[in-house]
Amino acid sequence: MTDKAIGRAFEQPFHDEAAVWLQWANFEAAVLPNIGANLIAFRDTLNSISFLREPAADQMDDFRARPIVHGIPLLFPPNRYEDGKFPWNGTTYNFPITEEARNNHLHGFFHNAKFDVLDYGTTKTESFVVLSISVHKDHPIYTYLPHTFTIQLRYSLSEQGLFQHVQVRNEGNDALPCLIAFHTTLNAPFDSASSSDDYRFQMTIGNRWEMSERMLPSGKFQPLLKEEELMKSEGISPFWAPMDNHYTAVPQNGRNQMVLTDTRTGISLVYDVGTAYKQWMIYNNNATPGFFCPEPQTNLVNAPNVDIDADTAGVVSLEPGGIWEETGRLYVKYGK
Template sequence: MTAHSKAYEQSYYDEPAVWLEWGPYQAAVLPRVGANLIAFRDTAKQYAVLREPAGDEMDLFRSNSVVYGIPVLFPPNRYKDGTFTWKDRTYTFPINEERTGNHLHGFFLDSIWSVEGYGSNEQESFVSLSITIEEGHPIYAFLPHRFTIQLRYSLSEHGLLQHVLVKNNGDDAMPCMLAFHTTINAPFAPGSAPEDYKYTMTIDKRWELDERMLPTGHYQPLAQEEQLMATTGLSPFWEPMDNHYTSTVNASGRNAMELTDAREGVTLVYDVGNAYKHWMIWNNKATPGFFCPEPQINLVNAPNVDLPQEQTALLELQPGGIWEATSRFYFRTNR
């Protein structure tokens, strides 16, 4: 029997969107708001995995899209005083976090992406999007490199697959720094409560952060509760988190966050693969409702931290070079 499969253009409230459907799954991506994958749902079970804005919240969403869906961060997180020097070139970004005096989250959150194509077949429904930075593009003033970022999302019997590719189109090397500010509902199932949820995450070491939320270059001991991330899990809202970790792998060799709904007897797996060497995790001051496990290539403020590349994971993309990675969401039944 062939699964229902469909890809089409239709507004998400008042925003142009490309929708995907495959079997029970449904997803929507917003090309004009940073290629944000704003929805991933299981329509049969009424699961809503990602935090979505309501119809009367669209202006609020557009003003702060980072706390909805799966926003692209390039470069990710904070940079001291909005500046760093790399390969004898100084980069200067606007300071957009007054509290810390840092630049935060890069330039792609609200950028307009091109839809390269979409479609469906017996195996999947998919959409491909891209954005190219070159002279004359507003982002080029801050990141003076010619490069392309491509995103491909697909739905299949294996859930939601994300493929991201960064290509350096220029004549000189460029820093490749990327993350996703993935915003996950807890609860994601109707009828469940935040108390029904525990998560595990493949963290290794916790970075010490200073008063400006920048790494000091040192690690700090994991709290007893944090150690439960690798074993039985703990509530996403156990305490306020704006924490930064190195990543590791679980017993299956995977780098993943797993969120279990005990009432439903189901686990949402967010497998980000082994290309992301760091995690950020933020839970809105431990406010139940949603939290953000954020896979990140590099250390926060990496170019300004005096540590070897093996620790900062700051990548150098050569002319014509490509960096790519895949991540997947899927459900695992525990009964």
């Protein structure tokens, strides 16, 4: 079988939005360069499975207005910052208040930004796309993050599933706050013939952070409920209770991951992320069946404002000329 028969990379709209598509064997994926390089689709076409929550054609305007709970949006810096304040190296950056009810800034500046497509194509082992965004003095994001840097994303499809490589390069003369997450939004059920009751997930969580009414951490931990202990072992429904929960990440057997299993079919989706992601967020839309978000995150929510050491909080100070990078993978285990 030739490369072209099992792998393709091409430009074609996703509904009415510009997209680059990847195909390899029974897998396909699509990424949206103009909306934060959001990996909006990851599918097993042979088994009619859609692993990620995708907007329908008539939902695209709503999606563009709030592109957080579909696909895999990039968050930089991720999650909430109290009163929009971000103290850094003796000064304080003022971020816009985007969560007015709690007076927080939420989710950073890249989930709806335009990325450049640097390259796409196929090799003997994969189809791939490379996307990039560079912030400099003339870029609108520089107003809030006055640093010169580039974020590059590379997605590839192969027989092993979907692979993600993210890289941040500090091209300026001062230290860059490097805080990053992905608001990964998974369908549950991902097989339309199953129901949400068929699904269980496991996750490499450690401690649960105590959160205020503003969803900001106190710096203290809460005892885990017995159901949360099940998340670390045999698994539990993604909708066992409303979750907008924040946990430390504690790798098990050297791996930092979430596993979502359809007990009807025996198919499991493994979300294996790097150990640089020291925190997990879990959001399930008030326990509403349909989707939930296991979000790998490098840093504690509101980290620069919490009285805790930088390493525990996951605050990375990327030196001039420095490169930070990490990988993740979504792959499928077929049971029964």
